[in-house]
Amino acid sequence: MRVLILLCIALISGVACAWIVFMVLQPKDSQLVYQESNTPLPPLPCSLNASVCTITYQDSVISIESSMRPIQAMRPVTFFIKGFSNLSDDLVLKVYGLNMEMGTIITQATKEGDTYQATINLGTCSLQTMRYRLALYEGAKPLGAFIDFDVEQ
Numbered sequence: 001m002r003v004l005i006l007l008c009i010a011l012i013s014g015v016a017c018a019w020i021v022f023m024v025l026q027p028k029d030s031q032l033v034y035q036e037s038n039t040p041l042p043p044l045p046c047s048l049n050a051s052v053c054t055i056t057y058q059d060s061v062i063s064i065e066s067s068m069r070p071i072q073a074m075r076p077v078t079f080f081i082k083g084f085s086n087l088s089d090d091l092v093l094k095v096y097g098l099n100m101e102m103g104t105i106i107t108q109a110t111k112e113g114d115t116y117q118a119t120i121n122l123g124t125c126s127l128q129t130m131r132y133r134l135a136l137y138e139g140a141k142p143l144g145a146f147i148d149f150d151v152e153q
Contacts, residue, residue: 041099041131041150048149057136057145060085064134066148071151073124079134081109081116091116092137097129098148128153 013112046053049070060083069077079093091109095103102123109116122132130153135146 032114040147041129044148044150046147048147053147054083055145055147057084057143062136062145063096066149067119071149073122073130073153076119078117078119078120079109081136082151084116087138090139091118093118093120094135094137095122095132096135097125097130099129100125100127100135100142102130102132122151125151125153 004143025106050065052063052065054061056062062081062083067080068075071077081091084091089096089111091111093105093107093109095105095107102125105120105122109118122130123153130151131146131148132151133146136143
């Protein structure tokens with residue numbers, strides 16, 4: 001009887017620990033609300049598939065460009081970022097899905113002159129249009145600067 005009680009306590013403790021790990025301790029980037037796959041995505045203010053896009057960060061205008069137009073899954077794409085004036089050489093890009101969980105791609109950008117660049121390879125997705133967010137970090141510190149882009153399947 002004691003063994004049965006101990007096993008029940010261990011099972012309940014295990015379930016409680018798993019709930020804490022998966023529900024409470026998840027990083028904030030993964031606490032996004034994913035859009036239903038059958039709901040049309042709202043239009044983007046700027047498409048990296050068509051042109052260079054700009055965002056505002058503090059008092060600077062940051063331009064972001066992709067090496068491939070349109071951006072395709074399973075093909076390396078390089079992002080070029082210009083316009084940071086007082087940023088260390090520790091620019092990190094985090095790319096993750098907004099309408100489907102695809103994991104997070106984290107890569108260190110290299111600096112050449114006034115341009116940062118980083119190459120990533122996006123995974124393929126079952127959705128017709130996969131929307132990603134490219135978020136910029138200085139090391140581990142989020143800058144609050146990001147751009148969203150689509151990849152058509």
